[in-house]
Amino acid sequence: MLLNGAEIVIACLKEQGVDTVFGYPGGAILNVYDALYKHREEIRHVLTSHEQGAAHAADGYARATGKAGVCLATSGPGATNLVTGIATAYMDSIPIVAITCNVGVSLLGKDSFQEIDIAGITMPITKHNYIVKDITKLADTIRKAFQIAKSDRPGPVLIDIPKDITANQTEYTPVTVNTEGIKTVSVSEEEVEAAVQMIEAAKRPYIFVGGGAVLSGASKELKEFVDKVDAPVTDSLMGKGAFPGTDPRYTGMLGMHGTKTSNYGVSGCDLLIVAGARFSDRVTGNTEKFARKAKILQLDIDAAEMNKNVVITQGVVGDLKETLKRINEKLPKQSHPEWLARIREYKEKYPLKYHQDTLTGPFIIEEVYRQTNGEALLVTEVGQHQMWAAQYYKYTKPRTLLTSGGLGTMGYGLGASLGAKCGCPDKTVINIAGDGCFRMNMNEIATAVRHHIPIVQIVVNNHVLGMVRQWQDLFYDERYSATVLRDAVDFVKLAEAMGAKGIRAQTQEEFAEALKEALSCDCPVVIDCQIGADDKVWPMVAPGAAISDAFDEEDMEE
Structure with missing residues (x-):
């Protein structure tokens, strides 16, 4: 059958069993979005608030489901906004396929409007990437991209398609593809x-x-x-x-x-x-x-x-x-x-210990564990809250903690939680964030509301960049340079302004009630949890020390 390049992109996504894509449109990728509109009943498109959120959502979808996640972006700044998300996936070996569109083939290399060499930019942070200048090779390239992303050690693959290639026509032949990935490394x-x-x-x-x-x-x-x-x-x-x-x-x-x-x-x-x-x-x-x-x-x-x-x-x-x-x-x-x-x-x-008489990060995580019976899918940002989520929640199944381990990406979790919920709609999905991380991509709360994605967003709010401040406290003689976030931002009002439900918790009892309400609410909920600025993650190993030199609060006091 005769199809244009944009229609081939959608046909190949359907071949791969793709049911959800995350993205943001623009001029260069308009033909693909036009084709996507015609197939909107078969492939759900989640319009994120920022392309970085789309890349993280594709990543979260992949981690939660085990399938390849897909994100779309237009040329220039649209494509470069995916870079942090692609790098995050690369460091943690997560299979995503990022599809970008570029200026026409005749305009490449001429500093055209919104032109960028996204293949060159992402070469060090992808398993492989392609720029497709011949429409007859488009379908096979997309099929190879998915196979590479999922096979052996997984990872992200980028496909860059010039706009005229999405408009040109060629003969397309459907094929049955292996959507599982191939393990080619034999065991000796x-x-x-x-x-x-x-x-x-x-x-x-x-x-x-x-x-x-x-x-x-x-x-x-x-x-x-x-x-x-x-x-x-x-x-x-x-x-x-x-x-x-x-x-x-x-x-x-x-x-x-x-x-x-x-x-x-x-x-x-x-x-x-x-x-x-x-x-x-x-x-x-x-x-x-x-x-x-x-x-x-x-x-x-x-x-x-x-x-x-x-x-x-x-x-x-x-x-x-x-x-x-x-x-x-x-x-x-x-x-x-x-x-x-x-x-x-x-x-x-040597059990893990924390102060029991006030609202703290560890208490928040343990209460989440209690109220979800350990069955939630937890997503985190990066910092103290991430470590507390790793320490105090008992994970009994794989793919139930989604977090940026290698790159340590602040701003990862909210987008990833949207992707995870889209991939696993029957699971309770909770994103744990610090207030510093939440600020990075909190605009994705609007995405959750727009697409009715009922995630629970917990903000562990200590009004500082907690992990960096912890290092400043322990190793920099309490010189808190640029880590104090005391300002007038009200996360409850912010959530409500974007159409979500906002709840503030300052005590253990208030958090327990807030979480109970959030878990019963079929809508996005933001819980702003006020904790102390001096709370720390224990134990800890100092930089350059052996792990056998781990110390905690009691060791510091002694």
Whole structure:
């Protein structure tokens, strides 16, 4: 059949099973939006308030559903506004396809109005990108883009289409495509055997779970693996929910704001088994002092991660789900009662603690857990509230904590929560933000209202940039440079001005009531929670220190 380029874009999206796209129109992409209008009953378009919100929404949709998220933007500033969202997805290996349109082919490279080399700009932050100058190659390019985004280690792909290509016509032939993605990395039998031997020889094994366990859908295999190894389990921020946070073997997060139990346990183990994690500096602290008593066994789909940040003893390269299946088949049941008893002693001696007599970030997260029975899908911005959400909510399923781990993008969460709710309409979706982060993209509350997306937005409002101020307090002699946000902004009035419901909470009781009301309300709700400016995230590891040097408020007082 004869179609123009814009119609081919929509036809290819339908081939891929795309049901929702997020975007913002403009001159260069008008033909695509015209074609989208004709198919509006098949593909929902969510008009965000800013293109950055569209990129984050596509990311949140992908993280929540496991499918590729799609965002659209016009040329020039429209395309560049996607960049932060694309980089966020790239750092966390999230499959999104960003479709931008550019000036016509004859105008490229001539500094035309709203022209930008978006392919050049995004080259370092995409798995691959394309500029399509030949309409006969458009359909195959879109199909390749989705396959690349979802295959092996996932990530974002950008397609830039000049406007005349969206208007030109060519013959289009529908095809049936594989929408699952392809795992091309085969697991080496030799590496599996070596891994099994290392595990059998260990007396004090520890399992460290990263985001790869979520992306590969390896939760079932991971649980079986943990039972076989008989070891305690810690995770990274990105690994939350891959292994149940309610399991007795779980010891909390690892690293800068990890639990003392996990930090001390990993520092004292003789084998660290790393399942789909990349040894971020926030996890390792001083790499020269990280797990110095342990052999390290790393299981990861990306060979480039082996020996990149930490020198390992043995690696197994391949999709984590398949790798764990293979190891589970060969590994006899292990038993480490003394080691697990020592870890239980750590858990009893070093529990997470916070001040119980006032409204605090930890109380907010625990109350959310209580009222949602641990079944909510939590999204966060970046900062203190993000760490509290990681520490105090017990994630029992994968894809239930969506957060910017690698890039640390303030302003990520609200857009991502919209995408998550669109992808999982039956789930309760709650975005946890600090007041500094909320300011970044709070205009997306208008998007939630416009499209009737009933998310709950909790603002942990301490009137400062909390995490940066915490560092200033501890390491900069209380020089609070540019971190105090004492101004006249009223988030309740702001929410109401955009058509949402706004509620303010200053006490534990007020927050509990506000959350109860928000969860029963079929509309976007903003809860402004007033907490103290000096509240801190504990424990903490100082910059350049070993994770075994984690300290908390009691250590500071002593």
